[in-house]
Amino acid sequence: MSYPTKRWEKCIMHRDGDTPSFLAEWFSKPDKHVFLIGGAGFDPRSTAVAKLLTSCSKAPIDTLLIREQRPLPSSGLLEGADKNIVALKQMLPNLVLREVNIFSASDFALTGGRQIAEIARGLQWSGITDVVIDCSALSRGIVFPLVRSVLSNPAAPVNLHLLVIDQPSLDDGIVAEPTERASAIHGFKGRLGLESSQQAAVLWLPQLVAGQQASLAKILSSLEPKPHDICPILPFPSHDLRKPEKLITEFRTELESTWEVDPRNVIFASEGNPLDLYRSILRIDDERGEVFKETGGSILVLSPIGSKLLSIGALMAAIERDFPVVCVEALNYKFTPGVEAQRFSDEKLVHLWLKGEAYGEKVAS
Amino acid sequence: MFNPFERRATEYLRDDEAFLAVVTPEPIRVHLAKYGAERSLYDRLVVIRGTPGSGKTTIARVFETSVVDTMLRHEEAYKPLMASLDECGALHDARPVLLAARIPLESDYREIWELPYPEDTKNVLLTTLLQSRTVLAWKRQIDKLGVSYDNVYLTPDVGSPGARSAAGAESFESLVKTAARIEEGVLRVIGALVPPPASELASLDADYYRPFETLEDIQISFEAQQTWFLHPLVICDDANTLHPFQLAYLQRWLIRRELRVGRWLLTRLDALRPEEAFAIVHQEERSSELPGVTVSREIIQINLQSERKDQKAQFRRMARDMANRYMRQMPMFATRKLDDFASLLSDRPARLTASKLETLRAKTHAEAKRLHISAERYEGIFRLITDYSKDLGDDDQLALLIILLNRYAKRVDQKELFGAEDPEPARPLKIDSGLEEAAKLYLFHIYQRSFFFGFNDLCDASSENAEQFLRLSAILVDAIATRLIRNQGATLSCEQQTSLLRERATDFMKSWSFPYYDKVRMIVEAIAARSLHESLRATAWLGSGANAFGVPQEEFARVTTDYAELSNILKFGMAYNAFTLIPNYDCQGKKWCLIELGGIPCLSYGLTLKRGGFIKSRLDDLVEVTA
Numbered sequence: 001m002s003y004p005t006k007r008w009e010k011c012i013m014h015r016d017g018d019t020p021s022f023l024a025e026w027f028s029k030p031d032k033h034v035f036l037i038g039g040a041g042f043d044p045r046s047t048a049v050a051k052l053l054t055s056c057s058k059a060p061i062d063t064l065l066i067r068e069q070r071p072l073p074s075s076g077l078l079e080g081a082d083k084n085i086v087a088l089k090q091m092l093p094n095l096v097l098r099e100v101n102i103f104s105a106s107d108f109a110l111t112g113g114r115q116i117a118e119i120a121r122g123l124q125w126s127g128i129t130d131v132v133i134d135c136s137a138l139s140r141g142i143v144f145p146l147v148r149s150v151l152s153n154p155a156a157p158v159n160l161h162l163l164v165i166d167q168p169s170l171d172d173g174i175v176a177e178p179t180e181r182a183s184a185i186h187g188f189k190g191r192l193g194l195e196s197s198q199q200a201a202v203l204w205l206p207q208l209v210a211g212q213q214a215s216l217a218k219i220l221s222s223l224e225p226k227p228h229d230i231c232p233i234l235p236f237p238s239h240d241l242r243k244p245e246k247l248i249t250e251f252r253t254e255l256e257s258t259w260e261v262d263p264r265n266v267i268f269a270s271e272g273n274p275l276d277l278y279r280s281i282l283r284i285d286d287e288r289g290e291v292f293k294e295t296g297g298s299i300l301v302l303s304p305i306g307s308k309l310l311s312i313g314a315l316m317a318a319i320e321r322d323f324p325v326v327c328v329e330a331l332n333y334k335f336t337p338g339v340e341a342q343r344f345s346d347e348k349l350v351h352l353w354l355k356g357e358a359y360g361e362k363v364a365s
Numbered sequence: 366m367f368n369p370f371e372r373r374a375t376e377y378l379r380d381d382e383a384f385l386a387v388v389t390p391e392p393i394r395v396h397l398a399k400y401g402a403e404r405s406l407y408d409r410l411v412v413i414r415g416t417p418g419s420g421k422t423t424i425a426r427v428f429e430t431s432v433v434d435t436m437l438r439h440e441e442a443y444k445p446l447m448a449s450l451d452e453c454g455a456l457h458d459a460r461p462v463l464l465a466a467r468i469p470l471e472s473d474y475r476e477i478w479e480l481p482y483p484e485d486t487k488n489v490l491l492t493t494l495l496q497s498r499t500v501l502a503w504k505r506q507i508d509k510l511g512v513s514y515d516n517v518y519l520t521p522d523v524g525s526p527g528a529r530s531a532a533g534a535e536s537f538e539s540l541v542k543t544a545a546r547i548e549e550g551v552l553r554v555i556g557a558l559v560p561p562p563a564s565e566l567a568s569l570d571a572d573y574y575r576p577f578e579t580l581e582d583i584q585i586s587f588e589a590q591q592t593w594f595l596h597p598l599v600i601c602d603d604a605n606t607l608h609p610f611q612l613a614y615l616q617r618w619l620i621r622r623e624l625r626v627g628r629w630l631l632t633r634l635d636a637l638r639p640e641e642a643f644a645i646v647h648q649e650e651r652s653s654e655l656p657g658v659t660v661s662r663e664i665i666q667i668n669l670q671s672e673r674k675d676q677k678a679q680f681r682r683m684a685r686d687m688a689n690r691y692m693r694q695m696p697m698f699a700t701r702k703l704d705d706f707a708s709l710l711s712d713r714p715a716r717l718t719a720s721k722l723e724t725l726r727a728k729t730h731a732e733a734k735r736l737h738i739s740a741e742r743y744e745g746i747f748r749l750i751t752d753y754s755k756d757l758g759d760d761d762q763l764a765l766l767i768i769l770l771n772r773y774a775k776r777v778d779q780k781e782l783f784g785a786e787d788p789e790p791a792r793p794l795k796i797d798s799g800l801e802e803a804a805k806l807y808l809f810h811i812y813q814r815s816f817f818f819g820f821n822d823l824c825d826a827s828s829e830n831a832e833q834f835l836r837l838s839a840i841l842v843d844a845i846a847t848r849l850i851r852n853q854g855a856t857l858s859c860e861q862q863t864s865l866l867r868e869r870a871t872d873f874m875k876s877w878s879f880p881y882y883d884k885v886r887m888i889v890e891a892i893a894a895r896s897l898h899e900s901l902r903a904t905a906w907l908g909s910g911a912n913a914f915g916v917p918q919e920e921f922a923r924v925t926t927d928y929a930e931l932s933n934i935l936k937f938g939m940a941y942n943a944f945t946l947i948p949n950y951d952c953q954g955k956k957w958c959l960i961e962l963g964g965i966p967c968l969s970y971g972l973t974l975k976r977g978g979f980i981k982s983r984l985d986d987l988v989e990v991t992a
Contacts, residue, residue, distance in 0.1 A: 072881075104479075104608070106608065106609060107608055107609060108880055109472075109475050109478070109479070109606075109608065110472075111479055114479050117558040117559050118559060121558075121559050145558060148558060149558055149559075152558070177878065177882070177883070178878045179880065180878070180879045180880055181472065181606060183471070183472035183475075184472065186558070187556065187557075187558040189473070189552070189555075189556040193471075193473070193552075194548065194549060194552060195501045195544070195545040195548055195549070196545065196549070198501075198505065213876065214876050214877075214878040215878070222471055222472070224469050224471060226379055228379075253368075253371050256366065256367060256368075256371075257367055257368045257369070257371035257372055258371055258372050260367070331880060
């Protein structure tokens with residue numbers, strides 16, 4: 001059986017310490033002009049990519065920093081964000097700071113995705129050769145529409161790079177206080193709920209994350225039509241090799257009684273490699289597409305609520321096949337002690353080259 | 366082990382048969398039958414409100430035509446449910462009379478509010494999407510009946526030919542095609558990363574699309590010479606997802622008499638502004654939001670959490686029926702003919718062990734000595750207890766004795782206690798059920814005797830919320846199943862029930878995730894700590910104990926104007942059963958508004974489930990707690 005070629009089948013990725021040397025080499029070319037988009041929040045990773053780029057690159061860097069505003073922030077987080085902004089301003093004097101209200105003030109409905117899409121549409125790209133999106137300190141609700149906007153904009157620069165600091169322990173240490181509703185990320189509704197998709201067999205792929213039972217329950221409750229089957233995603237291999245077992249224990253009620261998951265339906269995805277999850281999702285879609293093509297087709301619903309890297313894998317799959325992505329956004333965050341003190345080594349930086357010269361595209365002259 | 370109680374929400378049950386097997390008719394009969402008898406459920410707007418998990422969606426789904434059809438095919442099995450639908454006028458001569466479909470107003474509808482168009486345009490998009498999706502949902506109901514579209518006839522409408530033509534209502538097939546086209550068009554606008562300019566919306570034909578104004582009756586002919594005449598009914602679920610302005614607009618729009626279809630709007634309390642939410646639970650009318658509308662005449666408002674006197678008994682009946690239905694789903698119970706959940710929960714707590722009893726007895730003597738109470742008085746008080754009830758165990762008697770000794774000491778002049786006399790108390794000592802409860806609470810906290818047990822306690826701890834009841838029951842069902850696997854008797858002891866219920870309640874509170882849940886938790890903790898402290902006072906001055914704060918009513922009236930954040934915290938706490946508001950509560954010649962803890966916090970903190978005991982407080986105290 002032959003399946004369609006995957007867009008990022010041969011995606012270029014750097015990790016395990018290769019990213020800084022690649023960035024230094026690539027951005028040392030004289031014709032390079034970088035547009036960096038990153039987060040200006042409390043996340044201690046906010047400054048790491050900017051620091052690296054300014055130190056290793058000779059190219060001019062224009063910067064757009066997104067400050068995500070959420071209701072009821074704690075003063076500690078606000079102070080952390082202010083500190084990061086000061087540090088970023090010192091490194092990148094040309095930066096532009098834009099605030100995005102993630103929620104509507106009146107009823108906590110999501111508004112951030114729409115705002116970032118609008119901001120992305122208004123960006124001026126003249127002279128820019130490379131867009132670098134630093135996902136480390138941006139939330140999913142911002143990164144997903146942002147990447148899609150840049151990828152779908154014919155006027156955008158030819159090269160699009162994603163950078164993420166792979167630090168699952170840090171992701172786990174930032175505890176989100178979820179909002180009360182699940183909803184599709186802006187621009188990632190797919191065909192879910194459309195009359196023409198009513199006969200489709202819906203498969204939900206929730207990513208299991210410790211302490212997120214309530215969020216996943218909200219997501220399942222929000223799905224219409226309800227999924228015919230559920231295949232939970234477990235991070236394996238992961239930094240903590242016992243993580244899948246711990247998650248299975250924690251989610252035993254959901255797996256056995258609420259979702260009634262067949263033990264053979266669990267998806268294992270490497271925690272440190274987004275392309276592993278990307279390929280797994282597309283393979284499942286290919287195979288289900290064949291099986292269900294005579295009975296209304298198949299729809300996969302993604303809920304990447306865990307580590308950043310796995311979310312990027314889900315993002316790539318969702319963009320390629322127009323899968324719905326349903327999540328519960330965080331009303332605000334809490335830091336666990338010790339997280340702030342963490343240091344990031346270059347080993348942790350992962351680079352994904354999503355579009356551009358590496359794939360035969362030419363820089364506009 | 367598969368435990369259907371853990372599944373809780375019936376919306377996860379895809380098959381109608383599986384859904385019907387766990388549905389109890391009681392809520393439909395209790396909340397809707399009255400209006401069904403008046404024939405007012407399907408000709409005007411019906412608004413149903415309740416807390417999450419109170420059964421709104423389940424009620425809606427029971428009315429869906431395909432579900433009713435399933436019932437008719439298994440008439441014997443679903444007789445009670447069919448009787449309740451009959452009472453509501455949803456059946457006539459054992460035939461359905463409604464083409465009903467539930468429309469969840471999920472985030473797509475709310476997204477419309479964020480589009481960069483004038484408000485009128487956004488409102489038109491909202492009603493257009495709702496109408497097109499409703500037509501498609503009706504179509505899916507008909508699909509499930511297995512009827513060809515050629516056998517579906519729309520009653521001619523001469524009054525509004527324009528609306529009919531724009532909706533494609535010349536035939537059912539074209540009605541469906543038009544709806545699918547409109548739905549796709551509106552969703553393309555909503556889902557676009559950057560929405561198209563308003564000028565491009567004209568191609569949607571949204572301004573003229575009004576099927577609700579032209580559809581009155583739908584006739585379906587079956588091959589077996591049978592014909593159904595169905596009145597369309599739209600059930601808008603989760604209306605709380607809409608923006609407050611959208612909700613107000615939709616409500617006004619659904620009230621319009623031009624609409625021929627039946628329409629229900631299901632919403633949670635937290636969708637409302639705090640002042641409305643506070644008023645709604647206590648059945649005050651708030652018509653100010655809908656100018657020009659006489660709410661009582663044009664809208665039927667049904668509140669699933671009302672303060673009716675018989676609510677507790679009704680909930681217990683409903684919960685018992687529901688639990689037994691869920692149990693029948695578990696082969697482990699079904700094969701052993703264990704089909705009465707309540708009978709598996711013991712309500713006879715084990716008495717204190719001999720050594721603990723001796724400690725308690727010694728404590729009563731020590732207490733009498735400390736308070737300078739004579740031996741005669743001690744005996745007299747003890748006689749009072751034995752005269753009150755012969756059924757009390759030794760531990761209950763001794764716990765009561767300690768309380769009464771302290772009450773006695775409090776009611777006599779302290780100087781007299783040191784004299785030779787055996788003074789009479791200022792008010793005679795009296796025992797009632799409240800004091801009995803106080804003694805049990807004392808034994809629970811000091812001697813770890815079980816306190817929460819039996820089916821009635823389980824129901825009371827559920828705050829009249831079906832989902833909460835199932836969630837609490839699930840852990841008990843698991844424990845019973847484990848006993849059966851180990852070849853032990855099925856009945857769960859009071860000690861096990863107390864410990865399991867408290868464990869589940871604490872987990873439940875840890876899993877809270879709704880707006881302001883942190884601050885709700887702070888208020889709950891403050892009320893619980895004070896209530897526990899006062900409930901365990903030696904004199905048990907609060908009788909059965911407290912589980913509430915009482916704020917003077919005139920002060921509470923200012924909460925929405927002077928304490929904006931606090932009113933939001935209270936609204937969400939109330940909507941998620943963390944606490945209940947009881948306004949205008951009479952006590953000591955004053956009116957109070959009680960902020961009473963829900964069953965889950967009462968279980969978790971070990972407070973009485975009896976209602977009415979409160980600690981006086983102020984709004985400023987609550988603000989301070991959440992600071």
